[in-house]
Amino acid sequence: CDDAAMAEARxxxxxxxxxxxxLGRLExxxxxxxxxxxxxxxxxxxxxxxxxxxxxxxxxxxxSAFPAEVTAQMVSNFEQGGAAINQIARVNGASLDxxxxxxxxxxxxxxxxxxxxxxxxxxxxxAGWEAVNPEADLLVVGEMGIANTTSxxxxxxxxxxxxxxxxxxxxxxxxxxxxSLKTEVVAEGVALxxxxxxxLEALRRLGGRELAAMAGALARARALRIxxxxxxxxxxxxxxxxxxxxxxxxxxCVAGHLSAESGHRRLLGALDKEPLLELxxxxxxxxxxxxxxxxxKAALACHAGMATFAEAGxxxx
Amino acid sequence: CDDAAMAEARxxxxxxxxxxxxLGRLExxxxxxxxxxxxxxxxxxxxxxxxxxxxxxxxxxxxSAFPAEVTAQMVSNFEQGGAAINQIARVNGASLDxxxxxxxxxxxxxxxxxxxxxxxxxxxxxAGWEAVNPEADLLVVGEMGIANTTSxxxxxxxxxxxxxxxxxxxxxxxxxxxxSLKTEVVAEGVALxxxxxxxLEALRRLGGRELAAMAGALARARALRIxxxxxxxxxxxxxxxxxxxxxxxxxxCVAGHLSAESGHRRLLGALDKEPLLELxxxxxxxxxxxxxxxxxKAALACHAGMATFAEAGxxxx
Numbered sequence: 144c145d146d147a148a149m150a151e152a153r154x155x156x157x158x159x160x161x162x163x164x165x166l167g168r169l170e171x172x173x174x175x176x177x178x179x180x181x182x183x184x185x186x187x188x189x190x191x192x193x194x195x196x197x198x199x200x201x202x203x204x205x206x207s208a209f210p211a212e213v214t215a216q217m218v219s220n221f222e223q224g225g226a227a228i229n230q231i232a233r234v235n236g237a238s239l240d241x242x243x244x245x246x247x248x249x250x251x252x253x254x255x256x257x258x259x260x261x262x263x264x265x266x267x268x269x270a271g272w273e274a275v276n277p278e279a280d281l282l283v284v285g286e287m288g289i290a291n292t293t294s295x296x297x298x299x300x301x302x303x304x305x306x307x308x309x310x311x312x313x314x315x316x317x318x319x320x321x322x323s324l325k326t327e328v329v330a331e332g333v334a335l336x337x338x339x340x341x342x343l344e345a346l347r348r349l350g351g352r353e354l355a356a357m358a359g360a361l362a363r364a365r366a367l368r369i370x371x372x373x374x375x376x377x378x379x380x381x382x383x384x385x386x387x388x389x390x391x392x393x394x395x396c397v398a399g400h401l402s403a404e405s406g407h408r409r410l411l412g413a414l415d416k417e418p419l420l421e422l423x424x425x426x427x428x429x430x431x432x433x434x435x436x437x438x439x440k441a442a443l444a445c446h447a448g449m450a451t452f453a454e455a456g457x458x459x460x
Numbered sequence: 461c462d463d464a465a466m467a468e469a470r471x472x473x474x475x476x477x478x479x480x481x482x483l484g485r486l487e488x489x490x491x492x493x494x495x496x497x498x499x500x501x502x503x504x505x506x507x508x509x510x511x512x513x514x515x516x517x518x519x520x521x522x523x524s525a526f527p528a529e530v531t532a533q534m535v536s537n538f539e540q541g542g543a544a545i546n547q548i549a550r551v552n553g554a555s556l557d558x559x560x561x562x563x564x565x566x567x568x569x570x571x572x573x574x575x576x577x578x579x580x581x582x583x584x585x586x587a588g589w590e591a592v593n594p595e596a597d598l599l600v601v602g603e604m605g606i607a608n609t610t611s612x613x614x615x616x617x618x619x620x621x622x623x624x625x626x627x628x629x630x631x632x633x634x635x636x637x638x639x640s641l642k643t644e645v646v647a648e649g650v651a652l653x654x655x656x657x658x659x660l661e662a663l664r665r666l667g668g669r670e671l672a673a674m675a676g677a678l679a680r681a682r683a684l685r686i687x688x689x690x691x692x693x694x695x696x697x698x699x700x701x702x703x704x705x706x707x708x709x710x711x712x713c714v715a716g717h718l719s720a721e722s723g724h725r726r727l728l729g730a731l732d733k734e735p736l737l738e739l740x741x742x743x744x745x746x747x748x749x750x751x752x753x754x755x756x757k758a759a760l761a762c763h764a765g766m767a768t769f770a771e772a773g774x775x776x777x
Contacts, residue, residue, distance in 0.1 A: 160537055161544055162525065162632040166747070167720060167740030208479065208777040216774040220477055225767025227478055233765075234758045315479040316777065403484060420737065422755070423484030430483070437754030438739070441551045448550075450542025457533040460525045460633065 144394065149178035158451040162460065168419070172397065172439055173446035179370045179395050180280065184447040187440045190237040191279035192429050193360060194221055194228060195271065195286050197244045197352035200252035201332070202290035206325040208315045211249070211289045218243045218287065227426055228285060231433035235440070237283070242274050244352035253297060254331040257348040259355065267352040271359025275367065281439060282364045282371045283399070284378060285429020286353040292404060293325055295380035297332045297349040299406060302342060302387050303413050307333060312376070312405035314425075342387030350381065357381040365395045372439065374432035375402035375425065379410045386414060397439075400424060400431025461711065466495035475768040479777065485736070489714065489756055490763035496687045496712050497597065501764040504757045507554040508596035509746050510677060511538055511545060512588065512603050514561045514669035517569035518649070519607035523642040525632045528566070528606045535560045535604065544743055545602060548750035552757070554600070559591050561669035570614060570649040574665040576672065584669040588676025592684065598756060599681045599688045600716070601695060602746020603670040609721060610642055612697035614649040614666040616723060619659060619704050620730050624650060629693070629722035632742075659704030667698065674698040682712045689756065691749040692719035692742070696727045703731060714756075717741060717748025 152174045157163060164170065177184070196218045202211040220226045221241040232239040244267055250258040259267065275282060288294075292314035299310040307330035313322055336348040346355055358381045364371050373379055373396050385392040398416035401408060403425040411418060419435045452459050469491040474480060481487065494501070513535045519528040537543045538558040549556040561584055567575040576584065592599060605611075609631035616627040624647035630639055653665040663672055675698045681688050690696055690713050702709040715733035718725060720742040728735060736752045769776050 159544075160534070160542060161743055165632065165741065165743040166544060167742065169739065169741065210775050213775050216772065217477070220767055220772040220774060223767065223772065224765075225477060225772045227476075227483060227762045227766055230761035230765040231758050234754065234761045315482070419739070420755075422486065422736070424482065424486065425484065426478055426482040434755060434758055437551065437758075438737075438751060441548050441751055441754075444547035444551045445544045448541075448547040449544055450537055450540065455533065455537040455540065455542045457537060458527050458530050 144178045145181040148181045149174050152177040152446065156446065159449040160452055160455050160457050166445060169442035169445055172442040176370050176439065176443060179368050186447050187281050187443050189279050190235065190281040190436050191240065191276050192228065192232050192237045192283040192285060192433055193240045193242060193274045194428055195242045195244060195284065195353035195356040196246060197288045198246050198249035199288055199290040199294055199351050200249045201254065201293055201328060203252060204328050206293045206328050207290045208317050208321065209289050214287055214289050215246050226428060227430050228428040228433060231430055235433060235436040237433065237436055240274060242270060242356065244270055244356060250351050253349050254328060254335065257336065258350055259347050264347040264355055267355035268359035271356030272363040275360050275363040275369065277367055279369055281436065282360065282369050283374065283429045283432040283436065284357045284360045285374050286357060286377050286427055288351055288353045291351055291353065291377050293328060294349060294351045294354060295377040296406060297329045298345055298380040298384060299410055300329055300333045301337045301345045301349055302383055310406040342384035346381065346384035354381040358385050361385055361396065365392065371396040372399040372432040372435050373416065374399060374429050375427060376404040376407040376410060377427055379407065379414060383410065383414060399435035402431060461495045462498040465498045466491050469494040469763065473763065476766040477769055477772050477774050483762060486759035486762055489759040493687050493756065493760060496685050503764050504598050504760050506596050507552065507598040507753050508557065508593050509545065509549050509554045509600040509602060509750055510557045510559060510591050511745055512559045512561060512601065512670035512673040513563060514605045515563050515566035516605055516607040516611055516668050517566045518571065518610055518645060520569060521645050523610045523645050524607045525634050525638065526606050531604055531606050532563050543745060544747050545745035545750060548747055552750060552753040554750065554753055557591060559587060559673065561587055561673060567668050570666050571645060571652065574653065575667055576664050581664040581672055584672035585676035588673030589680040592677050592680040592686065594684055596686055598753065599686050600691065600746045600749040600753065601674045601677045602691050603674060603694050603744055605668055605670045608668055608670065608694050610645060611666060611668045611671060612694040613723060614646045615662055615697040615701060616727055617646055617650045618654045618662045618666055619700055627723040659701035663698065663701035671698040675702050678702055678713065688713040689716040689749040689752050690733065691716060691746045692744060693721040693724040693727060694744060696724065696731060700727065700731060716752035719748060
């Protein structure tokens with residue numbers, strides 16, 4: 144992070160035609176963003192959204208309200224422009240890339256084996272790494288994968304403790320019996336795989352290809368100094384595996400939206416991130432973070448476009 | 461409000477390719493919006509932001525951190541494109557109109573006389589009424605007026621009770637001595653003018669031209685069935701004067717942003733409105749509501765643009 148760029152940004156902000164602090168979190172966002180991008184003041188012109196999709200062996204345990212074929216059907220829907228994230232990307236002027244990951248080859252059911260073999264895991268990480276556009280100036284990663292809140296809950300339980308019931312939620316909308324089964328499945332997976340290595344090893348054992356790809360993309364974005372808006376529970380579980388492997392690995396990330404998925408508030412707390420929005424979404428796809436693109440764009444537009452007191456001939460306080 | 465359009469919107473939402481309820485508040489926003497607009501599904505294409513500016517006699521009491529000439533200077537800044545609201549309007553694809561209201565003729569100091577004579581008040585209401593573009597499909601009203609948080613606090617105190625200290629905040633950033641003086645000025649004004657009539661009479665006595673114009677614009681928007689996003693403390697104080705005159709007068713309005721101005725949370729509570737955003741802004745100009753335009757645009761884009769389960773060939777739960 145570029146301390147000189149941040150200092151210049153903070154000093155510039157103090158000269159803009161507004162009372163000090165009156166733009167609230169927009170001011171901090173602009174300073175943080177400029178610290179990662181460095182260089183001259185500029186608006187956000189090329190935000191990228193990537194939706195990774197994967198299938199989960201654990202779906203066969205009946206943990207989701209939807210059948211597993213919905214993952215591939217929704218990938219087709221993304222490609223045809225019919226999903227929520229397509230509309231949110233368009234409204235916010237973001238490009239949208241869809242990356243299906245071996246959908247015909249679900250991961251192993253993590254209650255009986257690691258979700259991914261070493262080579263499968265590496266392949267998924269690399270798919271995420273390579274999906275990031277080096278020309279992007281802001282990144283959102285989203286996901287689609289029936290049963291992936293089960294995977295995310297298992298990761299959070301393994302890495303943060305507290306028990307499966309503390310992290311397992313209703314996902315796309317399972318009923319009480321479904322939640323009970325899902326919690327049991329999470330507990331089984333964690334019992335088999337906990338304490339077997341660092342955050343990335345937990346991601347290989349309990350995650351899924353789309354979670355691994357999100358982690359790969361987050362790491363690449365950091366290497367490219369592209370700021371990231373984190374999405375909901377699943378994205379943050381993937382991010383957690385990075386944070387538990389390398390402290391500070393998420394310094395280039397802000398939280399976009401507090402999901403209605405029950406464990407997300409606690410997960411954001413563990414990541415020490417304060418969400419920009421709280422609109423009760425629980426969809427995934429990058430939808431919550433996608434909505435926050437407009438907030439970040441406005442923050443940089445104000446920072447780069449506003450006149451100073453001197454330029455505008457406005458009397459200071 | 462068009463009940464048939466709302467029912468059609470709710471039924472259409474249930475067919476879209478997402479788990480029921482997964483778009484959270486976006487779903488409710490789309491249904492509410494369509495109820496006011498009626499007719500076919502459509503995206504938001506022509507949002508209008510109007511910034512009204514007025515000067516306040518009570519500024520001479522020293523209640524603001526900034527000198528009164530800043531009102532006219534900021535109007536010039538709006539016209540030159542250098543203020544925060546210019547950037548926020550641009551990022552959100554909104555038109556921006558600036559309406560200065562007799563800036564060379566401040567209102568009367570409300571601690572000694574009603575802020576506006578009857579004809580001045582009517583003129584300001586009409587300026588607001590006429591500023592609304594009948595072709596707009598979404599409206600934000602903002603304001604600029606040195607000392608207008610003093611006016612807004614007096615209105616809230618007169619109409620809602622609780623005492624001047626309950627409603628008086630730091631505005632653009634007065635210090636403790638300034639806050640103390642400001643609270644005293646609010647109390648003096650309320651003692652002189654309270655219980656002298658309905659909400660509009662309170663607006664004439666304690667408000668300002670830009671607050672009256674905002675009330676006029678809100679009423680016109682309702683007549684034209686143009687949904688409104690309310691801004692911060694001052695906008696909501698003007699809106700309160702309508703709500704206290706005609707129950708339901710704000711049914712076409714949602715709250716855009718919870719301001720850092722201390723009384724705003726309570727004022728939104730009195731209006732029974734839940735803000736869409738909470739980003740710690742306290743600038744006015746319509747900035748908080750302007751940021752929420754993107755959220756409402758995304759809600760309608762999802763509602764109008766998403767494929768149904770049947771169209772996309774996606775299996776339902």
